[in-house]
Amino acid sequence: MDSMAEQLMEALMIMALGMGLVFIFLTILIGAVNLVAWKFAPKPNLAPIAEASEAQVTSFPGIDPKMVAVITAAVHQYRAKA
Amino acid sequence: MDGLIAFWAESGIANFTGPQLLMMAVGALLLYLAIARGFEPLLLLPIGFGAILANIPNGGFTEEGGLLYYAYHVGIETGVFPLLIFMGVGALTDFGALIANPKMLLLGAAAQFGIFATLLGAIALNAVPGFEFSMQDAAAIAIIGGADGPTAIFLASKLAPELLGAIAVAAYSYMALVPIIQPPIMKLLTTEAERQIKMEQLREVSKLEKVIFPLAVLGLTILFLPAATPLVGMFCLGNLMRESGVVDRLSNTAQNELINIVTIFLGLAVGSKLSADKFLQLETLGILVLGAVAFGIGTATGVLMAKVMSKLSGGKINPLIGAAGVSAVPMAARVVNKVGLQANQQNFLLMHAMGPNVAGVLGSAVAAGVLLAVLGG
Structure with missing residues (x-):
């Protein structure tokens, strides 16, 4: 049962890490897209x-x-x- | 007389075992779903047929030297087939809606919670006697929640090849079931007024923006998540071929001939993994249940995130589009459009839902990259 708890902890860690990384990655991408849009968007x-x-x-x-x-x-x- | 006995001993009738017959029935069921019900026919038809071929006694299709053996060995064990398909998907994807409204990437990220919640669920299922999922197995199962067939197959082939058959079948079956699974969850989590929200028309996007986008995604992947480069790299290559406009021949090939050819062999090879000894286990049942849970949770977190964004934006975002954050392109976006139309006859959300939809593809590729980086070893 002990190893079960350990495994669950590890899964929780991966969950936090994974969601964090996905959000950070896509947030940076938002920044990048906005940057490109600011420069090249067909505004006029x-x-x-x-x-x-x-x-x-x-x-x-x-x-x-x-x-x-x-x-x-x-x-x-x-x-x-x- | 001896010849007749020898012939009989080699015939299918004399050699059938119960489990093989059962697996052929599973193959036939997949064929039925593909042909009569139109469930993801492009994949379920070859998978179903492959399942039948793989369970023919004395057929030798899946033994070393057999066609299915080589299709699996060359295409799936190496990860080549899912990556080629991903390139085709990239060439088929128009990121215009996402570039016009990049905040939608957050919805694509939120919906990936289904993946990681299912990782926890798969490990928790080990408490039930009869289940023994390793962390790798759990991750491969969880990726079903990404609602992205090639990603699921790629990750499963790397982390848990012995579960690949069940995972691929679950992933594609649930993608076909998106129109049934998603609407109840979407309606449960949103109010009638929220579903009626109309969204502003998207701005025009220049060609240059579209050309830079795949390069920007690739650049970020190189910097932060090299483990995701096989998936993201092929995807971006396909997309750049499409948007650059200078290699229409290559882009067309990736979108049509190549993806079709690969789909045939991918389906057959996945079907060949549906052999009785590997599929008829309690674990398969667990995978099917976990896959459905993953889908449901992903839809729910996508909608909840969209609700938050809707509140923050002062009611400019229709929360329904969050459901499109699980990839399943373009099915999930069509479902959003349909549910939106039910609430308001003149509310066309399709274009707005395409943003989170393609963001979901990127999100699940990134999630797969994270899982590979942590557990790939």
Whole structure:
């Protein structure tokens, strides 16, 4: 029974170590991704596109904004599949 | 007359043993699940057939010189097959959703708790008479919670080859069962209002970001966790081939022909490990139970972590996407999308769930690397 307790302790240690390492590793990766995004993200293009799509939506009052949302989501889903 | 007797003595009917028949029935069950029920057919079909072939008396398929023997010896004992598959998975994976919202990596990390909790569970199971899992065995079983077939096979082939058959079958069966296992846990841990949360549209990601990502992951692995380099390295190679855009031929081969060819032999080789003497044991039952527990815990911790992040972000994150943190790409993300739609007809979470989903692949590869580093010896 003693060795059982020892084994459980070891498993607990591995658990703490493992979860710790996984979190540290992926947290550093978050930092790395943010760093790359800060440098290379396509920011200047984003604003005009958003404005343009908003303008389009408002310039066609006949289209239900709900419908636009549905179509946008469908397009996204389709792109996600490809 | 002598010839007839000799023929009879060599026939299957005269040589069958009970356990072999039982294992053939297991193989047939896997074939049924693959063909009639559509459970991970790409793997369960060759595994099921391999199980039947491996249990044919006097067939000699799994003895030295037999096809299945070599498939196992060359591809799985060395770890080559799961790594080639991992390269293909890398070439199939689009990290765009994750790069747009890198915080999702935390969900991929949280869901790996299922792995380590199951490690504890497998050791605790030793208290039951009839179970004697070593720490290596326990780690190989626990990785089922990573919900990643190639990772599970790779780790099992390194740490507990004698349990490989049962572990691979459990891993792929539970991946097929994701749509059944996950939704009750997800609904139990979230409120109706939380499930209705809509998430902001993801930003655009530049090509350069996508090219740098696999290199960054590889760099971090080199620095902090070299034990994970076989898995992460092949994965990043596949992903870089995809995103660089200059080697479309290689990328297409990795995504299609190569992964398909390897899948056939991987399935057969895993099936060949389903021989009666190794599979028909109490331990197999334990592995199946532990695998389901691992899956459940991983889903739960992913959702709980997403709940915390949702609170901290002021309700901008839908906690459901945490469930996609166990890898099982893309099944888990589709399940999240489905449960989200049940709560709100216009809430499409698929893209948002792909982030934690691919983060889960990285998370389980890292977890496997940790287990290898600690227990590989």
